[in-house]
Amino acid sequence: MKVNRKGFLDIPVDPELDLFKEIDRLKKEKNAVLLAHYYQDADIQDVADFIGDSLGLAQEAARTKADIIVFAGVHFMAETAKILNPDKKVLLPDLNAGCSLADSAPAPLFRVFKEKYPDHLVISYINCSAEIKALSDIICTSSNAQKIIESLPQDQKIIFAPDKNLGAYLKKKTGRDMVLWNGACMVHEIFSVQKIMELKARNPKAKFIAHPECEEAILRMADFIGSTTALLKFSQTDPAMEFIVGTESGILHQMKLASPEKLFIPGPPETNCACNDCPHMKLNTLEKLYLCMAYETPEIRMEKPLLDAARKPIDRMLEISKRYGL
Ligand code: 13P
Ligand code: SF4
Numbered sequence: 001m002k003v004n005r006k007g008f009l010d011i012p013v014d015p016e017l018d019l020f021k022e023i024d025r026l027k028k029e030k031n032a033v034l035l036a037h038y039y040q041d042a043d044i045q046d047v048a049d050f051i052g053d054s055l056g057l058a059q060e061a062a063r064t065k066a067d068i069i070v071f072a073g074v075h076f077m078a079e080t081a082k083i084l085n086p087d088k089k090v091l092l093p094d095l096n097a098g099c100s101l102a103d104s105a106p107a108p109l110f111r112v113f114k115e116k117y118p119d120h121l122v123i124s125y126i127n128c129s130a131e132i133k134a135l136s137d138i139i140c141t142s143s144n145a146q147k148i149i150e151s152l153p154q155d156q157k158i159i160f161a162p163d164k165n166l167g168a169y170l171k172k173k174t175g176r177d178m179v180l181w182n183g184a185c186m187v188h189e190i191f192s193v194q195k196i197m198e199l200k201a202r203n204p205k206a207k208f209i210a211h212p213e214c215e216e217a218i219l220r221m222a223d224f225i226g227s228t229t230a231l232l233k234f235s236q237t238d239p240a241m242e243f244i245v246g247t248e249s250g251i252l253h254q255m256k257l258a259s260p261e262k263l264f265i266p267g268p269p270e271t272n273c274a275c276n277d278c279p280h281m282k283l284n285t286l287e288k289l290y291l292c293m294a295y296e297t298p299e300i301r302m303e304k305p306l307l308d309a310a311r312k313p314i315d316r317m318l319e320i321s322k323r324y325g326l
Contacts, residue, residue: 007095009291023072033066037073037251053229055141093288104183105162109129142227188213195268210246
């Protein structure tokens with residue numbers, strides 16, 4: 001079965017089919033594992049074998065014994081799973097599921113930028129293309145970035161790419177003067193300071209929790225800052241009963257499941273759009289997921305030299321994370 005030019009299987013699905021059952025059946029039949037990011041739709045999270053943040057998903061991909069990895073997330077995540085499993089089939093329901101942050105760092109421009117700092121080590125956030133990974137020394141995620149930076153000698157010069165917001169946050173946290181690439185995530189840049197202030201005034205007991213991809217002005221208002229997994233854990237363990245959540249709205253599903261007695265309010269964007277929904281993540285649907293498992297396409301394919309070059313900095317990340325028990 002060929003993927004159409006759109007990058008996904010565009011064939012009708014029988015509306016009578018119980019897709020949850022069918023996806024479970026296909027998982028068993030094909031010895032496939034379904035990995036999903038917290039930003040996926042609730043029904044996709046419900047059918048997944050493992051739900052996690054970018055670090056958790058990479059670690060799960062590294063340890064899986066399944067023959068097929070089905071990635072309900074975006075392209076750079078599925079690509080990372082492929083880099084870690086060059087001999088396995090890695091499927092992504094819609095190849096168009098990209099990432100504005102990854103797109104903000106085109107490899108040819110980054111190569112020229114890097115050449116200006118020959119004595120710098122490159123730490124890249126996992127939200128980047130395999131080509132950028134191949135140009136990097138260590139990959140990090142929002143869960144382990146601080147520890148990775150702190151594991152390096154104080155006098156080590158660093159380029160941090162591609163997220164300028166996460167980079168600025170890490171500069172503050174670690175006191176390291178890193179050179180930053182000027183990239184950002186479209187979802188985390190739309191939160192409104194004014195509207196969050198108004199929400200806090202209306203819900204004085206609510207805590208504002210935010211992802212470090214948000215802009216500095218937003219992070220300054222936060223009671224807690226962390227990766228999606230850290231935000232989820234905080235919402236479970238903190239005694240507060242109300243939370244305003246400054247990240248993509250998909251995470252609210254797991255927060256509500258874990259703490260049904262608590263109230264979770266999505267962080268408000270500047271306009272009345274649903275722009276704290278990631279349009280890339282939301283390209284994956286239950287129907288596309290079912291079709292991609294049934295026909296084993298679209299598949300992530302990469303040339304061996306790129307696979308090998310991109311693997312080294314990911315292995316380095318996994319090794320440092322293990323050392324620190326992350
Ligand atoms: P984490 O999964 O590391 O929390 O990052 C969030 C994100 O934006 C993924 O695209
Ligand atoms: Fe990329 Fe932002 Fe979407 Fe995450 S939320 S996939 S960083 S665009």
